Amino acid sequence: MTVRSILNTKGHQIMSVEPDAKLSVAVKLLGEKKIGAVLVMNQSRLEGILSERDIVRVIGERGAGALDEPVSQVMTRKVVTCKETDTVAELMEMMTKGKFRHLPVIDSGKVVGLISIGDIVKRRVQEYESEQEALRDYIKTA
Numbered sequence: 001m002t003v004r005s006i007l008n009t010k011g012h013q014i015m016s017v018e019p020d021a022k023l024s025v026a027v028k029l030l031g032e033k034k035i036g037a038v039l040v041m042n043q044s045r046l047e048g049i050l051s052e053r054d055i056v057r058v059i060g061e062r063g064a065g066a067l068d069e070p071v072s073q074v075m076t077r078k079v080v081t082c083k084e085t086d087t088v089a090e091l092m093e094m095m096t097k098g099k100f101r102h103l104p105v106i107d108s109g110k111v112v113g114l115i116s117i118g119d120i121v122k123r124r125v126q127e128y129e130s131e132q133e134a135l136r137d138y139i140k141t142a
Helices: 003-010 021-031 052-063 064-068 088-098 119-141
Strands: 037-042 045-051 102-107 109-116
Touching: 003 045, 003 088, 021 037, 021 052, 021 064, 021 088, 037 088, 045 052, 045 064, 045 102, 052 064, 088 102, 088 119
Parallel strands: none
Antiparallel strands: 037 045, 102 109
16 A cells, blocks of 8 residues: 555645744644644745644743744754655654654655555554455355
């Protein structure tokens, strides 16, 4: 199973903010959309990623005043990305080693989607359920 198959089911939509947006704007977006991370993009160029962990860290360090700071001061700049041809096993390894839960998907230098650990778990559960159903059908007809 590849990233492409997940995106074909999930969709290619992404949520993003500009680097100079206030952190409070990004927090509001995360809450409204019920998501755990937002891409930080300048035009169509990926500048960083802002996750719930980034927000908790900066508020813990600098207090609630950090909500008035630009996202560019808080975001993770070294963004690990994946390709549509990457497998779920590769993503799971990247996420486990890097201790993050969101991966932007890049194709020909452009962001084409965002995969979360939740997307992967959902897909794996569907795979297991399909396998179980196939085994049940096989046993019934044997």
